Ligand code: KG4
């Protein structure tokens with residue numbers, strides 16, 4: 035089955051064509067990073083307008099690159115939520131119009147399930163069930179996944195998401211946006227043991243990153259001057275280590291507690307090189323198999339939405355033209 039995926043939940047306008055939920059024929063992402071960069075974060079009103087400008091071109095390009103005609107498409111999968119409503123509605127409206135015009139089925143996808151489904155686009159694919167860590171700019175959630183329609187949450191952040199912790203730290207340090215990738219790059223030249231940043235809520239499967247951010251704020255206040263070029267890599271590496279260590283520890287503990295042998299790590303922060311290395315290192319010791327999608331499929335894209343959509347369409351899921359956007363859509367909540 036050939037599925038067209040459409041994603042517009044935040045600041046990426048994306049469209050992709052995927053065959054059988056596993057083979058990417060095209061994967062086009064138009065990023066708005068440059069537009070939001072000067073504000074240090076996504077401005078919702080600007081994001082919606084930019085999606086409207088880009089969406090037609092992005093879908094056209096996805097079809098061209100896949101070398102398929104629109105009549106070859108057999109189903110449309112679109113991100114329904116969670117995300118910015120104004121942004122989601124752009125993708126949803128386009129998806130509905132296309133599904134109606136082409137007379138093909140439409141399915142709304144939970145963005146977080148999309149992130150999970152990215153793992154089926156890589157070469158190494160897990161079988162169900164697995165423990166999944168979703169780490170992105172808006173979410174840090176640990177869940178048990180028996181299949182994409184049977185997901186239960188094991189733990190989640192009580193305040194900031196891991197990606198948010200990176201983005202806010204980069205803003206405080208004045209080193210750029212989005213923060214995760216900048217810190218990842220800087221940290222490669224640093225020593226993660228230099229600054230003893232706190233690790234919160236070690237006993238629980240829930241997460242908390244706001245204390246970590248506050249400790250960076252306090253560190254900056256105590257110094258009264260910015261970090262030097264020589265110090266920055268060590269600060270970035272130490273901060274990254276504090277985030278990554280907690281994510282890896284809790285995920286492997288969740289696998290142990292649920293007696294699951296497979297772990298999937300996904301979402302934008304799963305692109306982090308230190309996170310990937312530490313998971314590989316610790317998993318080898320604990321005997322758990324860890325599956326992480328290729329880095330370019332960890333951050334927002336539409337191929338992951340098409341992969342999740344393929345799965346749901348095969349299960350017989352269909353949505354009508356009255357499908358609406360959801361700013362909040364907790365995992366495990368079937369609609
Ligand atoms: O999944 P995603 O593209 O969008 C959301 O659904 O939120 O994730 C974006 C988040 C941002 O916070 C960004 O800083 C973070 O993922 N991120 C990274 C890296 N690449 C992106 N964080 C750490 N290391 C990276 N290499």
Ligand code: ZN
Pocket residue numbers: 145149170171301302333334
């Ligand atoms: Zn995302």
